[in-house]
Amino acid sequence: MTTTPTPDDRPSLWRRALRRLRRSLDYRCLHWHRLGEHQQADYLRRLFELLQVDLVIDVGANRGQYADFIRRRVGYRGAMISFEPIPALARELARRAESDPHWTVHATALGARAETRPFNIAQSSPMSSLLTPSTQATSRLADFNTVQQTLDVRVETLDAVLAAAPHCRNIYLKLDVQGYEREVLNGAPASLPRVAAMQAELSVVPLYEGQPHYLDLLGHIESLGYLPSLIPAHNPEHFPLLIDFDCHFVRRERLAELGGLNRA
Template sequence: MNVRTRAMHAVAERLGRRGFELRRHPATRRQHVLTRHGVDLVLDVGAADGGYGTSLRSFGYRGDIVSFEPQARAFDRLRRTIAADPGWTARHLALGAEPGELTMNIASNSTSSSVLPMLDTHVAAAPSVRYVGTESVTVGRLDDEVAEALAGHRRPFLKIDTQGFEREVLDGGPATLAACVGVQLELSLVPLYGGGMLIDEAVGRMYEEGFQMVGLEQGYAAPTGEILQIDGVFVRPGTEV
């Protein structure tokens, strides 16, 4: 064991005694998946202020990104985030099963905002997070909104993080989903939003669409330590480059 390895073991041991774990960042594994499947376009649905796209860039993804964010304040932050990145575009839009207008519930922490009602399980897990207002948002269908982008790319990857509204996004994008080599999907282990899709339905749907799960990333955890949401990374077998 060399000096560097011994030092890493020592750090890991000290962290372990304090309840922490030293491990490879999940974004590193995700980037390996994107590279292996030759992803040249990421469709970022529920982009918030651009944290997901920024992570992609930080870990080596250089392809195009198209982000969708319906909240006005979050979209303003997203627009500033992407200002210097010519390969990253953003649209002020929600995505659902049908085009139209919907009322979004705005949460005190912004990232928990949803078209769907927040359930008591969410409130119990995060008492400081509440809905504090509403905002009318424009809704489009994924297939309608990304057709032009798909025409210029061969190997798209779809990420959806919409606080319980994932089913509706997928319902509006069957052609897009069929074109994708991979998907990252937020998976709820317990009901957090009224009518939201739970993990069993979501994983089953991905497998029915021809994808297999290849990775998990921890998402939202309660102060009690219980994990409430995770992200599943799925790929279509046989699409490696």
């Protein structure tokens, strides 16, 4: 016998019908602020499987936001190394990593050479940098990147770290180092052939003294053998001003191997 839905049942039936329709169309309703995150999660799930990624390098780990994203949203369960030079945050990450046997935390920064350098801790910790903050281009973020403390931190090179992991051949590198990306890459000439793909934050508006122009950094990464693969939607918080954006790259050789690019 067919039961006629009551008025109380109808909203639930509509929600179920909409969910079925959404699944059939692979359609999702997302707030604009979450669009870039969703794009990157879907992209990285596919990319990690395609490239058989066996190590994620998280440079500029802060409180572990990217580590959480990789584990929870991307679903990657393999080896991961996070770098965070702010001592309190590095200790917090190390405690969290105790429950994850495939996660290692280094309480250091990365750069072009092994050394000790002054590190500027900003009012908003994700904006802390080895470079000195600047408000010359815009004052919109002055309340966030004002230096609260400067301390000496240890700087390692990616080459030195990856020398201890010679078995990893399909590495994914994430750079969130507030203008210090080029220096990190300069410390990895021997490692880059093993870095199958990477992502970097490119700044349209320079927020630090000596920060490279985003076109210069883009050209430098391409000169190292990488091609842009995805530029996801950015956070429109400062609309219509674009402060920075993420750019994902895949090594040219790997694209050729996968048949997506003619070999030179």
